[in-house]
Amino acid sequence: MYTAASKRLTSTGARKMMSTAIGMAEQAGIPITVAIADAGGHLVLLERMEGGRFHTVHSSTTKAVCAASNKRPTAAKGAQAQTLDTTHAIGLALAAGPERWTAMEGGFPIIFDGEYVGGIGVSGGDWTFDERVAREALESIGAGFKIDSK
Numbered sequence: 001m002y003t004a005a006s007k008r009l010t011s012t013g014a015r016k017m018m019s020t021a022i023g024m025a026e027q028a029g030i031p032i033t034v035a036i037a038d039a040g041g042h043l044v045l046l047e048r049m050e051g052g053r054f055h056t057v058h059s060s061t062t063k064a065v066c067a068a069s070n071k072r073p074t075a076a077k078g079a080q081a082q083t084l085d086t087t088h089a090i091g092l093a094l095a096a097g098p099e100r101w102t103a104m105e106g107g108f109p110i111i112f113d114g115e116y117v118g119g120i121g122v123s124g125g126d127w128t129f130d131e132r133v134a135r136e137a138l139e140s141i142g143a144g145f146k147i148d149s150k
Contacts, residue, residue, distance in 0.1 A: 006115060007112050007117050008117055009038055009110060011045070013141045013143075014036045014044045014118075017110075017138065017140060017141055018036065018047055020137045021122060021137040028129070030124060032048075032133065033047065033048040033049065033056035033057050033122075034047050034122050034133075035061040035064040035121045036119070037061070037119045037120075038068070039068055041068050041119070052124050053124065056123040056124045059106075061121060062098070062099055062102045062104075062107075062121065063121025063122070063123060063130075064107055064119040064120055064121035065099065065119060066102050066107050066121075067107035067119035067120065067145075068110075068119030070101075070109075071116050072109060072145075073107060073108050073109070074103070074104060074105055075105055076089050077103075078092065084103065089103040104123075105127040106122045106123055106127060106133075107119060107120065108120055108135065109145055110143045111146070112142070112144075120134050121134070122134045122137075
């Protein structure tokens with residue numbers, strides 16, 4: 001076979017995830033930025049809330065792209081999920097490109113029926129808040145972030 005059927009994230013799915021994430025942040029009173037990328041790491045949707053810090057645009061976008069590329073949540077882990085010290089984490093970010101890899105938590109791959117369709121990145125709260133918002137946004141469309149999670 002020379003072709004394969006594949007799933008892709010729709011704009012409707014991205015908007016639903018965005019709505020969920022922004023709603024949670026509004027309720028908590030924490031201005032965040034949310035980035036949603038497709039499976040190729042291309043930005044589908046981006047929103048920075050009123051009062052959100054401008055650096056969160058880059059942070060959230062990098063989290064979404066990194067999660068889509070690595071097919072796992074963002075964290076200070078290397079290619080084989082090994083723990084990295086600060087020097088190695090910075091080195092990996094520089095080697096991959098600072099817009100393509102990050103050790104910051106808050107990015108998750110978007111998975112449907114075992115297929116990776118993109119990534120979501122949340123930035124602006126502490127790392128536990130960013131992770132919780134991203135996870136709930138995934139759940140709002142029935143997606144998972146691990147192969148065995150949905």
